[in-house]
Amino acid sequence: EAQVTQNPRYLITVTGKKLTVTCSQNMNHEYMSWYRQDPGLGLRQIYYSMNVEVTDKGDVPEGYKVSRKEKRNFPLILESPSPNQTSLYFCASSFKGLGQPQHFGDGTRLSIL
Amino acid sequence: EDQVTQSPEALRLQEGESSSLNCSYTVSGLRGLFWYRQDPGKGPEFLFTLYSAGEEKEKERLKATLTKKESFLHITAPKPEDSATYLCAVQAPNTGTASKLTFGTGTRLQVTL
Numbered sequence: 001e002a003q004v005t006q007n008p009r010y011l012i013t014v015t016g017k018k019l020t021v022t023c024s025q026n027m028n029h030e031y032m033s034w035y036r037q038d039p040g041l042g043l044r045q046i047y048y049s050m051n052v053e054v055t056d057k058g059d060v061p062e063g064y065k066v067s068r069k070e071k072r073n074f075p076l077i078l079e080s081p082s083p084n085q086t087s088l089y090f091c092a093s094s095f096k097g098l099g100q101p102q103h104f105g106d107g108t109r110l111s112i113l
Numbered sequence: 114e115d116q117v118t119q120s121p122e123a124l125r126l127q128e129g130e131s132s133s134l135n136c137s138y139t140v141s142g143l144r145g146l147f148w149y150r151q152d153p154g155k156g157p158e159f160l161f162t163l164y165s166a167g168e169e170k171e172k173e174r175l176k177a178t179l180t181k182k183e184s185f186l187h188i189t190a191p192k193p194e195d196s197a198t199y200l201c202a203v204q205a206p207n208t209g210t211a212s213k214l215t216f217g218t219g220t221r222l223q224v225t226l
Contacts, residue, residue, distance in 0.1 A: 042200075
């Protein structure tokens with residue numbers, strides 16, 4: 001089954017404690033992206049990757065890091081999480097880029113205390 | 114600045130009561146307009162892509178249309194399983210050859226028996 005898998009689905013942690021949210025897709029997609037979804041603000045892009053070893057900033061990259069060492073994986077790293085990063089996070093992938101339908105994971109709800 | 118506004122924020126329909134959701138946008142150089150459906154606790158699921166004014170796409174009880182300023186998602190004879198949040202997103206040029214995807218905040222649809 002074609003899917004985008006995120007882990008963990010839920011996480012409560014404390015300010016400053018480094019965390020990583022993993023994302024994996026099994027569709028051989030080149031394009032992968034991370035979004036955050038906040039009430040009243042819609043989905044906003046954090047980082048994206050056009051292919052292995054190619055990443056770029058989205059609209060709200062501050063406080064986040066990403067890497068794309070393998071085509072299937074695109075982890076999101078919060079080096080020093082802060083309360084304003086409490087949000088619902090989605091990973092997405094598409095075959096070539098933004099112009100094609102994106103497949104989304106089921107989300108990771110992060111709470112930073 | 115690119116803007117996407119969806120209305121209404123919430124809509125409650127009785128089963129069989131047809132209606133339309135609106136997505137108005139202000140972008141320079143639209144490359145594509147996307148509709149997604151999002152169920153509670155899930156990631157968005159792709160529905161349609163529209164590229165130019167006058168284009169229409171249909172899927173079961175849903176029909177999406179596009180003008181130069183807005184898109185409509187028409188729901189004909191809805192059923193309770195159509196209850197979800199419907200998201201609109203527009204793709205427009207960003208820097209260089211890159212493009213950007215801007216999401217609206219969604220319309221929350223509830224269909225009752």
